[in-house]
Amino acid sequence: MPRPENLFTRDDWTADRALTCDVLVIGSGAGGAVVAAELAEGGLEVIVLEEGGYHPTEEFTTHATAMVRKLYRDGGATLAIGSPPIAFQEGRAVGGSTVINGGMSWRTPERILDRWWREDGVDGVRAKEMGRYFERVEKYISAKHQDPGTTSRDNELLREGAEKMSWKVIPNIRNQLHCAGTNNCAFGCPTGAKRSTLVTYIPRALAFGARLYADCRVERLLREGTRSVGAEGRVIQPNGKPGHRFTVRAKLVVSSAGAIHTPALLGRSGVKSPSGRIGQNLSLHPNVKVLAVFDENVEGWKGVHQAYQVREFQEEGYLFAAVNIPPSILSMATPFYGRELDEIMRDYNRTVIAGMLLEDSVTGRVRVLPGGRPQAFYDLSDFDAHRLVRGTSLLCELLFSAGARRIVLPFEGMADLRGPDDVRKLFERPVHKPGIEVMTVHMMGTCAMGGDPKRHVCDSYGKVYGHEGLYISDASLFPSPIGVNPMETIMALATRNAERILDQGAALKAA
């Protein structure tokens, strides 16, 4: 496949360069690609700078570890420091995390939008006002239920278990165009069925004249007083070292580098918020997984993962789903080695990997380390640790009712469960918090929007308080966790922010 016009990679750089545009967008994931496409179509001259490489659909394979190295930031070795340490993952590629995500596409729950309006003073964010943004996003990313026959057996077992318990279980809405059920979403969709921004909003932005520069890491924003006037950085060489320098001057800058890197970029650039809360308010939907072994052949890799969500406990902040992962990644996460590992892995085709997502009740923060790298800090509260145990116990009940015969837990030192009667063992002694295996892929909230410059970093449309010419459009904007998968919320807010910028477009053009 030829590389699209207007998309440049490190191979196109022969010297340092200076560029100019109306709007500079930093990052090409869920937030950045949407803003770029809407603004480019709206007639503004847009440049997108993306640190990651350009990897089209044809490059995606089932070699999971190679894909992680190619598409994940730092080979997936990113960790929030705290008790317990929380492994988190983000995409670093053209298309950002949407290239590696699971494709769940949910509108923000109404209760969350109401809370943002009521408690955070976010303007125009209630469900009836957001509806048309969601609709527009859903059209481009093709958010729909799966075609029949594309669901894997592990997901059917999850559904059957929930139904036996009389729990609410719903089919997931995913951004897919006749998804074939290859189950490779987390390593790049090899058919292009997953409508990540790589195959939707990026081509759209390019078609309307935006220019995208891959392999370009922004180091800091250019500022004149309190106005942002562009950014500077370095082209990343194949060995990760900085290469040519670039400067982009723009009338407006939109940071869409994600909830970890946007606050870091602002911090490196000396941007201060009147609220002092840049990088604060990090929430991350802590996630734990269990491994349930069944007698039947499950072959969870034959069909799409997370086809269903168990929503029975959504009000308490729990979601459950089945997520098959390839043997290599699974072996890394299991608490076994040698013969014991062999034993559990030989059951790979009879295993259901199920996870629970928790709407967290406390927040962490992102700090910039000397040298400019961001570091996340997050301490799970005792309350949330208890909720993780309770949620896990519910998930285990479901899996036993579906026919599981053995469940491996995410709690260090705790014996496997061999039947439903064992579930109560989870409560017999307190779970040692540092020994809970927590991970996440939903980092949010580190430059929260809201109506109060003393409490929030951005106004209701992503404009940074106390600064001119600087917007944010990514997961950092969330004033609180949302309890469901965040991509569609980020995209809808990005559409809304782009609309606001377009309202000032004529002035911007004339400036």
Added chain:
Amino acid sequence: MILADFRLSRRARKTVAALARVVCPEDFDALGVEGAVIEEVELTLRSFPPLVRFALASAIWIFEWSALFYPASFMRPFSRLDPARGERHFRRWWSSGLLSIRQLAKTLKGMITMGYYEQAAVKACLEFHPDRWIADVARRRLEAFGEEIRRKEAEVIAPDPLVPASGLSKGTLARKKPHAAT
């Protein structure tokens, strides 16, 4: 892909190979995957941030030489221990009272087993054949929906400017500039 120029030293490769014999299933030698697993570990380390890479490379070194201090090792480094003694040395780290040592043991084990289970021969033993599956369902997808998919993909770049409800910009900017896609 962002990879550093990092390489495992000859000694570190020996440590990794010996550790693989402890943490991987018994067929590790029979399958002849040693070289490929070491390469996977090296590539994984290259993709990590410098500080993490340094910490793990140091952990491999310390793991190798800390074996000298156990009486039963007869002053041999880990890679020269017999399998039973090697396993015991690893178990000391795996079940250490110090969380950080346990975490290091888990991470080293994870990097190695990840490389092992990525090997085609190992996937075949598990009857895990994703490529065959993908080829099959991807073909069926195109047979059943090829026409619709092409149409929908074209729609992705069709003009449909965002017209704010406020009516302020009324899509006028969009009209000022010819669409690249039209």
